[in-house]
Amino acid sequence: MAEYQFEEKKGGYGKILIWVLLIIFLFGGVFVWYKYYFVFGEGVKSGYLNYAVKKGYVFKTYEGKIIQEGFGKGRTGALTSYEFEFSVDDPQVFKQLEENSGKHFDLHYKEYNGAIPWRGNTKYVVDRIVNMK
Numbered sequence: 001m002a003e004y005q006f007e008e009k010k011g012g013y014g015k016i017l018i019w020v021l022l023i024i025f026l027f028g029g030v031f032v033w034y035k036y037y038f039v040f041g042e043g044v045k046s047g048y049l050n051y052a053v054k055k056g057y058v059f060k061t062y063e064g065k066i067i068q069e070g071f072g073k074g075r076t077g078a079l080t081s082y083e084f085e086f087s088v089d090d091p092q093v094f095k096q097l098e099e100n101s102g103k104h105f106d107l108h109y110k111e112y113n114g115a116i117p118w119r120g121n122t123k124y125v126v127d128r129i130v131n132m133k
Contacts, residue, residue: 035113038112039110040113046107047069048066048069049103050065062089064126086109103132111123
């Protein structure tokens with residue numbers, strides 16, 4: 001009996017496809033990390049707390065706004081106000097804000113390049129209260 005040996009053809013397309021998919025996955029992961037998890041900036045904003053609310057359709061997030069006073073691009077010499085809208089990721093920080101609406105706060109925040117629905121509606125996330133008057 002004659003034995004037939006089938007020789008497998010080894011094509012390079014499978015390996016190329018795996019490498020292309022791996023590179024796409026790697027760049028996608030780096031993009032998501034940079035867009036949503038990389039801290040672009042940190043700082044402190046001061047102002048009077050206008051509101052602190054828990055809201056959302058699917059993801060209930062903590063949101064707030066402080067009113068900052070100062071001279072701005074309004075009428076010459078007129079006092080104008082700026083609004084700083086932010087999200088809060090810590091329930092304890094939110095509780096302290098909620099209980100002290102209308103007071104003057106110094107809030108430490110982190111600025112991200114994009115907002116994630118379960119983290120909040122803004123790219124500014126307050127992580128602690130520096131001072132309250």
